[in-house]
Amino acid sequence: MGSEEITAGEESRSHFKQLLAIGLIASVLGVALGLLIDWFPPQGSTQAETVDTVWDVLIIASVPVFVLVMTVVLYCVWRYRMKPGEELKDGPPIHGNTRLEIIWTAIPAILLVGLCSYSYVALTDIEEAQANELRVRVVGEQFTWTFYYRDESGEEFSSPQLYVPKDRPVHFTVQSLDVIHDFWVPAFRMKIDAVPGIDTELRITPRRAGVYPVICAELCGLGHSVMRQSAHVVEQAEFDDWVQERAAAAAEGGGGEEAGGEAPDGEAIFTGDLGCGGCHALADAGTTGGTGPDLDENLAGRDEAYIEESIVDPSAEIADGFQDGIMPTNFGDRLEPAQLDALVKYLAEVTD
Numbered sequence: 210m211g212s213e214e215i216t217a218g219e220e221s222r223s224h225f226k227q228l229l230a231i232g233l234i235a236s237v238l239g240v241a242l243g244l245l246i247d248w249f250p251p252q253g254s255t256q257a258e259t260v261d262t263v264w265d266v267l268i269i270a271s272v273p274v275f276v277l278v279m280t281v282v283l284y285c286v287w288r289y290r291m292k293p294g295e296e297l298k299d300g301p302p303i304h305g306n307t308r309l310e311i312i313w314t315a316i317p318a319i320l321l322v323g324l325c326s327y328s329y330v331a332l333t334d335i336e337e338a339q340a341n342e343l344r345v346r347v348v349g350e351q352f353t354w355t356f357y358y359r360d361e362s363g364e365e366f367s368s369p370q371l372y373v374p375k376d377r378p379v380h381f382t383v384q385s386l387d388v389i390h391d392f393w394v395p396a397f398r399m400k401i402d403a404v405p406g407i408d409t410e411l412r413i414t415p416r417r418a419g420v421y422p423v424i425c426a427e428l429c430g431l432g433h434s435v436m437r438q439s440a441h442v443v444e445q446a447e448f449d450d451w452v453q454e455r456a457a458a459a460a461e462g463g464g465g466e467e468a469g470g471e472a473p474d475g476e477a478i479f480t481g482d483l484g485c486g487g488c489h490a491l492a493d494a495g496t497t498g499g500t501g502p503d504l505d506e507n508l509a510g511r512d513e514a515y516i517e518e519s520i521v522d523p524s525a526e527i528a529d530g531f532q533d534g535i536m537p538t539n540f541g542d543r544l545e546p547a548q549l550d551a552l553v554k555y556l557a558e559v560t561d
């Protein structure tokens with residue numbers, strides 16, 4: 210590195226060779242380490258392969274740059290350190306080196322343009338529309354996700370958990386009811402903001418059956434860290450069964466918006482659209498959510514008035530160990546009076 214500028218003669222040449230050797234060995238070790246470390250969760254989508262390859266290319270391109278800079282810095286600190294008796298000495302006055310400056314501007318520029326072009330092509334490729342896409346509408350709100358699907362007849366139904374069939378491309382339309390959230394399934398590698406007032410889009414093709422976390426990746430309020438649900442990647446046949454089941458449950462009146470002719474079913478409301486079970490454990494409904502209080506414990510011996518207040522005005526009394534402002538405050542508006550009544554009666558009955 211411009212050794213002839215700083216010192217002259219055989220000695221500095223041998224130092225330069227040492228520097229180069231150290232830099233090369235450290236680069237090879239750094240790149241090997243960077244590629245060996247298992248940075249990410251399992252590759253849950255076909256997009257994950259491309260994204261992970263982009264990551265590897267970035268490691269290969271950036272580790273040598275980091276090592277080069279660090280080697281030069283550390284070498285200079287050691288070689289040109291001040292020795293006793295040199296306190297008043299100053300280095301020789303030097304002028305810049307035009308050739309060196311052109312080189313250190315051109316190389317990073319080429320590297321940067323190359324990496325940007327490559328990433329752009331990779332991203333465009335994995336975001337391309339596919340044939341036979343499943344459409345899922347994802348709605349974020351403080352502090353939960355709701356996933357909307359259409360059954361065979363075109364009727365919309367919802368789920369507090371994400372279900373997608375393996376190997377079928379999925380097209381998500383992402384929306385928000387309040388503030389900015391960010392829909393992210395790390396195993397799928399793709400993520401996109403949920404912005405109030407506009408629809409954003411995301412495409413993935415699940416390729417590995419399993420259950421993966423769905424995470425909100427945008428600071429959205431007190432409950433941001435608990436805005437987590439799960440994505441279930443299942444075989445197509447299992448997915449079809451699930452759709453039928455959910456659609457039938459929605460038609461029965463489990464939905465928050467519909468008021469059926471028959472008396473609403475409290476348990477269906479609890480496990481339905483509102484996503485109560487996503488946050489609360491309740492043995493009777495088989496839910497295990499841990500974001501909010503365990504209802505078997507918390508509602509034991511409580512009367513209906515207390516349960517109703519907890520639903521429509523969750524801030525009135527906060528259970529020990531939990532924080533105010535996490536549970537949505539709009540359940541009173543979202544439930545028909547008959548539904549609220551059925552839900553309260555159901556909870557009072559099963560937590561007695």
Ligand code: CUA
Nearest residue numbers: 425427429433
């Ligand atoms: Cu929603 Cu963070």
